[in-house]
Amino acid sequence: MPKGMWVFVEHKDDKIRKVTFEMLSEARKLADQKGEELCAVVLGNNIGSFVEVIGQYGADKIYVLENELLSQYTTDGYTKALADLAKEQQPSILLFGATVIGKDLSPRVATRLGAGLATDCVKIGLDSEGKLTATRPMYAGKVIAEVGFSSDTPQMASVRPNILPAKVLSDSRKAEVIRLKTNISAADIKTTIVETIKTAGEKVDLTEADVIVSGGRGMKGPENFKILEELADVLDATVGASRAAVDAGWRLQIDQVGQTGKVVSPNLYIACGISGAIQHFAGMGTSKVIVAINKDPDAVIFGKCDYGIVDDLFKVVPIFTQECKKLRSE
Template sequence: MAKGIWIYADHAEGKLRKVSLEILSEARRLADKAGEEVAAVLLGSGVAGLAQTLGYYGADKVYLAEHDILKDYRVEPYSKVIADLISQNQPSIFLLGANINGRDLAPRVAARVKTGLAGDCTTLCINDQGLLQINRPVYAGKAYVDVVCPEARPQMATIRPNVMPLNAPDEAHKAEVINITPQVADMAIGVQIKEIVKDVSGMVDLTEADTIISGGRGMKGAENFAILEELAVLLKAAVGASRAAVDSGWRDQRFQVGQTGRVVSPKLYIACGISGAIQHLAGMRTSKVIVAINKDTEAPIFNIANYSIVGDLFKVVPVLTKEFKEKLSG
């Protein structure tokens, strides 16, 4: 019988991704209710040191696969190693973060082990039938749907970053590390990584940021994003953009929030000069607190905003920056 709740431990530059610790925290909560065990799957090269942290956040076991071929994330060897592990151990549930790697990896693993996959989930529970029941937005966030996977195992889901609360790390909780030998040496791998070019902008990653300040067509030009960047530095925030701002060439596409951009769920989202089209809301409506600055009282963004500021953003944003500067320096 399938047993145990597993998570995929994504990492970069020697650190676990925040979303992996969030889903591990959620897995721990579900496991405590269901009387199950939590395991994390950790792949890479020279990553054994991360296993301890996984223990602190609730993993009872860490399946550790180290190999030169696994040094950098590539979907072919990663999906094979994970699918082999699942076939051998038959977990009941397998959760991944809905970040770039998780979205790439999850469907490949699901196809290899012949199970279903619910993507981009925002809440999870174990229902009265003992099944994992996930809730996810559909139709660009206009509706939510409950999904269960009654027969195939494991029950798989990717979870949106920043929606699950992090557990406080418990340094007394140690994980048993199970070293596995990945069968990847003979694999034909189509992707070779020649070089990894790091983002040197120093800006906070959009999908993991606690605070995002986004600008839309109301910014009126690329140079005016400097006022958002100044506020962002103060608040340790990332700067996002609407598609109108991206299509105008004011920001790079990787900063676009929305249906055809990034899906984000920060603690605070500040929308500046963004009307609130349904395709933009699809990417940010699960943010905890939404502040909208717009000079049009009828702008649809105000329908979902927790705090609505009606005014000219070129007057409002500098006032916010000045106030935060004073408060934070105090």
């Protein structure tokens, strides 16, 4: 008998990632339809009370799986611990964020469980038998696939951040916290984390940003990204880049949006000097509003954006920043 739907909780520095709350909110509706409980699964060591907030988003239970070997994320350690728990408890559905960790962990857990996995989904639901259904873009967004599951092993999906709304059901809602030990050993983990280097600044990760200002080859050089940083400061936005800008060495690879970069779904995506290649669109096509600034009226991006400005970005962006500053100070 399945023991409910599970959501894998991503956390760092005692903070839970937004995508976890988004999945819990959506999964709560599905758990109600299925008449099953909703469980959140947290892996780590010495996990504090910060996890209690999870109950507010609809979880009935929080499994806290602790071991000192889980203090930091490792592919081997987390895969073994989570797969062992899932084998024992047999959830019906297991959800992950389609984040760097979720994309690394979910296929490995699926393999251990012999389960099907739909990756990078933009929608999840249930079919008439109560099995998971998932909607996922494929082939750089050219095709939208509706995925179903044929078996009753856990039905697994990873869900793209910033797509589903996160909703607190009640501030006073609490979930039962169940603390468990896992018996993984050092021999289970084949890698060693030598050093963790934090990137400078406190900017929101691209995949969770509400607003992104991105620059492409049209920026003409790394120094010119300063005007995008200024606009981003006013809009509380994160700066992204096309692959052309990254390949030129103007921005770091972690800033790249697209098929071989990050997949983002902000409320507002401002593309500056980006032509709109299919590989770029694959990473930002699900943005709610797309604004393009490009001096070429025939640029492909104008066929894909909600608002287009045909002009020199070096003229438009500073004016845009000034106007936004004025609006913000009113």
